[in-house]
Amino acid sequence: MSLPTPDPDSADPDSEFVSLLTEHQTVLRLYVTSLLPGEFASADIVQQANATIWRKRGEFQIGTNFKAWIFSIARYEVLNFRKRKARDSRLVFSDELDEMIADELPAQNDDMEDRLSALRSCLRKLKPADRELIRHRYFHGTPLKEYSLTIGRSVGSLKVTLHRIRTRLQQCLEHQLSPRKSIDP
Numbered sequence: 001m002s003l004p005t006p007d008p009d010s011a012d013p014d015s016e017f018v019s020l021l022t023e024h025q026t027v028l029r030l031y032v033t034s035l036l037p038g039e040f041a042s043a044d045i046v047q048q049a050n051a052t053i054w055r056k057r058g059e060f061q062i063g064t065n066f067k068a069w070i071f072s073i074a075r076y077e078v079l080n081f082r083k084r085k086a087r088d089s090r091l092v093f094s095d096e097l098d099e100m101i102a103d104e105l106p107a108q109n110d111d112m113e114d115r116l117s118a119l120r121s122c123l124r125k126l127k128p129a130d131r132e133l134i135r136h137r138y139f140h141g142t143p144l145k146e147y148s149l150t151i152g153r154s155v156g157s158l159k160v161t162l163h164r165i166r167t168r169l170q171q172c173l174e175h176q177l178s179p180r181k182s183i184d185p
Contacts, residue, residue, distance in 0.1 A: 017057050020066045021050070030112050031071055035078045035101060045081050049074040075102050118176035122169050130165050137162060 029046050036042045052073050060069055079098065123131060136142040144162075148155045 014057065016062055017060065021053060021070070024067055024070055025050075026116065027067065027112055028070055028074060032074050032078060035075065036081070041081065045077050046074070048081075049077040052077060071102075114177065115173070118173050119169070121176060122172035125172060126165065126168070130161070133158065133161060134165060 028049065029043075032046050032049065033039075033042045036045065039045075049070070053070055056073065060066065082098075123134065126134070133147070136147045137144065144155045144158050148158050
């Protein structure tokens with residue numbers, strides 16, 4: 001859903017709401033994806049949640065917990081999606097598991113922005129060729145065999161390189177996310 005860019009000088013009462021909604025798009029997407037692991041329709045559910053959030057914007061009180069409010073709307077969109085999907089007789093979570101996941105995930109998503117920022121920082125520290133390999137493998141979904149032909153390397157060497165890159169990224173993330181120890185003068 002494309003949201004208008006808020007104009008801080010505008011007298012539009014929706015501008016603060018648009019700012020909040022724009023600011024929370026990443027955590028909203030992560031929340032919905034975590035409730036629907038492996039589900040390709042999660043992007044559609046986020047769009048539906050955004051539409052519902054916008055339609056109900058008059059119900060939100062500025063100054064209250066915006067994230068909790070949009071998460072509750074998103075959760076209902078996920079539940080509606082699961083009900084529709086259940087009619088297809090596919091596996092769905094029980095209501096009890098839904099409740100448990102919905103209660104636990106918001107607390108886990110609190111630090112998701114920090115994790116994403118750390119990952120971006122760690123990716124920038126990689127050599128350009130390593131970043132390109134990660135991009136092709138994980139963001140474009142290019143099979144290693146196809147990419148190996150493009151760059152003239154064997155699939156085996158790419159697998160070894162990917163393992164090394166993932167290890168470096170993990171170490172970098174652990175370093176970035178570890179609590180800083182204060183140094184006494």
